[in-house]
Amino acid sequence: MTDARWSEPAPTRRWSWTDPALRSAVIQIALAIALIWMAWSFFANAQANLARQGIASGFGFLDNSAGFGITQTLIPYSESMSYGRAFLVGLLNTLLVAALGIVLATIIGFLVGVARLSKNVVIKALASAYVEVTRNLPPLFQILFWYLAVLSTMPSPRQSWSFGLQPMFNAFAGWASGIGLTPLSDMLAALAGDVSAPGVFINNRGLVVPRPVFEADFSIIFWIFVAGIAAAFLLARWARRRQERTGQQFPSFWAGLALVAVPPTIAGFLLGWPLSFETPVLRGFNFVGGIRVIPEFVALLVALAIYTAGFIAEIVRAGILAVSKGQTEAAYSLGLRSGPTLRLVVIPQAMRVIVPPLTSQYLNLTKNSTLGVAVGYPDLFAIFAGTTLNQTGQAIEIIALTMAVYLVISILTSALMGWYNKRVALVER
Amino acid sequence: MTTAQNPVSYVAPTDLLKPEPAPVSDRGAYGWARAHLFGSVGQVLLTLFGILVVLAVVPPMVRFFITDAVFIGTNREACLPETVGRPVGACWPFIAAKWNQILYGFYPADERWRVNVVYGLGVVLLIPLLIPRAPYKRTNALAFFGIYPLISFVLLTGGDLDMRSFVLGWIGLDFGVTASANGLRLTFWLQFLVVTLLAMASGMALAPVFGGERRAVALGILKAFAVVGIVMLAMDFDFGLPQVETRQWGGLLVTLVIAVTGIVASLPLGILLALGRRSELPLVKYSSIIFIEFWRGVPLITVLFFATYMLPLFLPGRFTIDGLLRALVGVALFASAYMAEVVRGGLQAIPKGQYEGAMAVGLRSGLMMRLVILPQALKLVIPGIVNNFIGLFKDTTLVLIVSIFDLLGILRASFTDPAWATPTTLFTGFGFAGLVYFVFCYGMSRYSMALERRLDRNQRH
Numbered sequence: 001m002t003d004a005r006w007s008e009p010a011p012t013r014r015w016s017w018t019d020p021a022l023r024s025a026v027i028q029i030a031l032a033i034a035l036i037w038m039a040w041s042f043f044a045n046a047q048a049n050l051a052r053q054g055i056a057s058g059f060g061f062l063d064n065s066a067g068f069g070i071t072q073t074l075i076p077y078s079e080s081m082s083y084g085r086a087f088l089v090g091l092l093n094t095l096l097v098a099a100l101g102i103v104l105a106t107i108i109g110f111l112v113g114v115a116r117l118s119k120n121v122v123i124k125a126l127a128s129a130y131v132e133v134t135r136n137l138p139p140l141f142q143i144l145f146w147y148l149a150v151l152s153t154m155p156s157p158r159q160s161w162s163f164g165l166q167p168m169f170n171a172f173a174g175w176a177s178g179i180g181l182t183p184l185s186d187m188l189a190a191l192a193g194d195v196s197a198p199g200v201f202i203n204n205r206g207l208v209v210p211r212p213v214f215e216a217d218f219s220i221i222f223w224i225f226v227a228g229i230a231a232a233f234l235l236a237r238w239a240r241r242r243q244e245r246t247g248q249q250f251p252s253f254w255a256g257l258a259l260v261a262v263p264p265t266i267a268g269f270l271l272g273w274p275l276s277f278e279t280p281v282l283r284g285f286n287f288v289g290g291i292r293v294i295p296e297f298v299a300l301l302v303a304l305a306i307y308t309a310g311f312i313a314e315i316v317r318a319g320i321l322a323v324s325k326g327q328t329e330a331a332y333s334l335g336l337r338s339g340p341t342l343r344l345v346v347i348p349q350a351m352r353v354i355v356p357p358l359t360s361q362y363l364n365l366t367k368n369s370t371l372g373v374a375v376g377y378p379d380l381f382a383i384f385a386g387t388t389l390n391q392t393g394q395a396i397e398i399i400a401l402t403m404a405v406y407l408v409i410s411i412l413t414s415a416l417m418g419w420y421n422k423r424v425a426l427v428e429r
Numbered sequence: 430m431t432t433a434q435n436p437v438s439y440v441a442p443t444d445l446l447k448p449e450p451a452p453v454s455d456r457g458a459y460g461w462a463r464a465h466l467f468g469s470v471g472q473v474l475l476t477l478f479g480i481l482v483v484l485a486v487v488p489p490m491v492r493f494f495i496t497d498a499v500f501i502g503t504n505r506e507a508c509l510p511e512t513v514g515r516p517v518g519a520c521w522p523f524i525a526a527k528w529n530q531i532l533y534g535f536y537p538a539d540e541r542w543r544v545n546v547v548y549g550l551g552v553v554l555l556i557p558l559l560i561p562r563a564p565y566k567r568t569n570a571l572a573f574f575g576i577y578p579l580i581s582f583v584l585l586t587g588g589d590l591d592m593r594s595f596v597l598g599w600i601g602l603d604f605g606v607t608a609s610a611n612g613l614r615l616t617f618w619l620q621f622l623v624v625t626l627l628a629m630a631s632g633m634a635l636a637p638v639f640g641g642e643r644r645a646v647a648l649g650i651l652k653a654f655a656v657v658g659i660v661m662l663a664m665d666f667d668f669g670l671p672q673v674e675t676r677q678w679g680g681l682l683v684t685l686v687i688a689v690t691g692i693v694a695s696l697p698l699g700i701l702l703a704l705g706r707r708s709e710l711p712l713v714k715y716s717s718i719i720f721i722e723f724w725r726g727v728p729l730i731t732v733l734f735f736a737t738y739m740l741p742l743f744l745p746g747r748f749t750i751d752g753l754l755r756a757l758v759g760v761a762l763f764a765s766a767y768m769a770e771v772v773r774g775g776l777q778a779i780p781k782g783q784y785e786g787a788m789a790v791g792l793r794s795g796l797m798m799r800l801v802i803l804p805q806a807l808k809l810v811i812p813g814i815v816n817n818f819i820g821l822f823k824d825t826t827l828v829l830i831v832s833i834f835d836l837l838g839i840l841r842a843s844f845t846d847p848a849w850a851t852p853t854t855l856f857t858g859f860g861f862a863g864l865v866y867f868v869f870c871y872g873m874s875r876y877s878m879a880l881e882r883r884l885d886r887n888q889r890h
Binding site: 049121133374411 | 841867
């Protein structure tokens with residue numbers, strides 16, 4: 001016996017704006033049409049404009065000869081090589097300044113961040129002043145300042161400021177042989193070379209440092225060094241496992257350091273130090289030999305590191321403050337001294353808070369490295385979106401490619417970040 | 430056991446012992462200094478190091494910028510050590526000589542009052558907006574974000590845009606009239622009128638399909654067109670102000686125009702993108718995510734190059750865009766992506782109960798956002814918006830790479846002025862520019878912190 005109400009035919013669906021499924025379909029179709037229309041009109045306009053200006057599109061230009069020189073090249077490059085090669089040179093220059101900048105900024109940032117939490121009021125005030133000044137001045141201002149106001153006012157090559165690593169090494173070698181440590185003295189003398197002139201020069205054309213010259217046997221030392229690192233890594237793993245199993249600790253840090261440092265030193269001693277330095281020599285108005293670090297690079301690196309370090313310091317401070325005081329007190333009450341407390345309890349928890357914003361600062365630094373174009377540092381942007389764009393006029397391809405490179409760097413970093421976050425995330429019940 | 434002679438074994442003294450004062454080494458100035466300056470050998474070394482750094486930095490700065498500085502003069506001679514007869518610090522007459530360029534760029538001298546009015550009006554409108562207790566926030570915000578940009582636009586450019594065709598003209602329908610008065614062309618306004626009426630008619634026709642009331646829809650469309658019409662009227666009308674090309678703008682004017690336009694334009698765009706990112710419609714959600722992550726993933730300078738070299742290629746040939754406007758478009762797109770993330774943070778901070786409550790009282794999603802969620806979320810993100818503004822203010826310096834002379838660009842250009850070539854011109858310029866940027870950015874960051882504390886307090890009740 002069925003109730004008449006239940007057997008009524010379902011009402012036919014009516015066209016109604018209040019139906020969420022229908023509404024979402026309509027909105028999305030409208031958006032899709034708008035996006036497609038926009039893309040199509042951009043494409044059509046670009047084609048028409050390019051045809052009018054007589055510019056051929058496509059990436060064929062990458063094979064053409066670039067015809068311009070680059071002041072800093074990490075891989076062999078000459079004017080006759082292609083734009084593609086120039087792109088690669090620029091990319092490597094970007095990665096170089098970003099990588100070194102990240103290392104420097106991290107070191108300064110952690111030091112300043114910890115200093116801001118110091119009990120010592122002088123240090124604390126200095127660290128606060130550093131953070132406020134560096135964060136509130138535009139990065140481009142800082143780059144121009146270092147380039148125009150600091151590095152350009154350095155003396156000319158003839159009056160260079162010079163620092164001697166070699167005289168220092170030689171002096172140490174003399175001291176070592178004086179007290180009978182002949183092997184050490186031999187090593188230092190070999191490192192120093194036989195020139196007692198200074199090896200590092202700073203002038204308005206940049207920084208000149210000795211160039212290491214590797215002889216054939218050096219590869220042996222290098223591989224011993226690599227093997228040492230691997231052994232130290234395995235040792236640390238074994239020590240951790242053993243501690244988890246038995247509770248016994250093993251000084252894996254010092255043992256690892258010995259594994260990395262001692263065998264290459266012995267090998268170097270046996271092989272007679274197959275490493276020497278080619279020292280730069282002033283000839284005429286400039287230096288010959290050695291490695292010249294261009295002032296544009298120094299200005300960009302220093303400015304980026306100092307600017308980003310201000311932000312990193314704040315992140316570090318916030319991270320350390322985020323670890324509750326109870327954690328420290330609990331560690332003390334378990335009998336841990338302040339060193340292990342910091343190393344085993346506070347820092348691992350602080351890192352969880354620090355790492356995500358730290359990564360975005362690393363990305364910012366990488367993106368800010370494009371500002372090197374203002375002082376002429378040949379990074380990817382300056383070489384490609386600057387010089388190459390001027391020469392070829394291929395605006396769409398070049399800017400799209402440049403943006404794509406930075407986008408890929410960002411996405412890769414974010415992906416890495418996501419993986420790390422998942423690894424260190426608090427495991428909750 | 431108590432005995433008769435001694436019924437009570439122990440009575441606590443009624444007066445407690447006085448607390449002992451803390452040891453001398455822990456109190457007073459000495460105690461403080463011991464805790465904060467020289468508690469241990471390491472502390473002493475740190476303190477000495479800090480004092481050395483301060484001594485190395487502060488006295489030379491004071492000497493350079495104040496004691497040794499030259500304050501009066503009309504040319505480079507006044508700042509040369511040979512004429513002054515002592516080591517010379519900062520050359521402040523250089524800044525005084527470049528003062529007009531720093532404030533106005535190459536804006537014509539007779540028209541500078543217009544820039545002054547814009548500066549003054551901006552200050553008058555902004556200050557009450559920044560004071561949390563000041564009344565009429567809504568009106569004030571409307572004036573600052575809606576009317577002020579329009580007035581500034583007319584004053585700074587001179588208005589009188591000479592608008593020729595509106596929608597219909599693009600398809601060749603211009604009614605064949607050529608009459609014009611006060612910079613307004615009859616054909617343009619006829620076209621505008623016809624389009625308005627057409628839009629109202631189609632709105633009335635389609636209203637029932639979308640569940641709306643014919644009258645209300647038509648009125649809404651009329652209102653929207655009226656606003657657009659008034660804005661265009663102001664831009665099109667000939668107020669008799671001479672035109673000033675944006676190439677003549679510069680200095681602080683350009684810095685502020687870019688930063689303020691970036692924030693004002695990015696706010697609505699950022700809100701839309703943030704809502705889009707939280708939408709349940711996959712196409713809306715993913716296109717918002719792609720847009721946001723794209724602009725956040727590339728450096729601003731590539732965005733400026735995109736806007737300068739690539740955007741003109743994407744637009745129909747008849748549009749020629751002014752150089753500054755291109756930069757503004759780039760900055761607005763870039764800033765809106767960052768703004769979207771800030772607003773999203775605010776939206777996520779609103780408890781779910783607010784959404785559910787709004788739905789329970791029968792609000793549709795648009796009304797729920799407008800009346801319940803956004804007012805709360807936007808209030809939460811004001812500090813974030815101010816921080817975005819600080820970032821944008823610093824980022825405006827980048828326009829000097831696309832040959833627009835902002836504050837830093839003007840100063841950098843004047844370093845090469847032979848009339849002021851002195852050994853300290855460069856340092857004076859950097860010192861001054863640094864001071865301006867620092868004062869702006871530091872002031873805003875302090876403000877944002879104070880606001881954050883205030884919001885925090887309000888949240889806790």
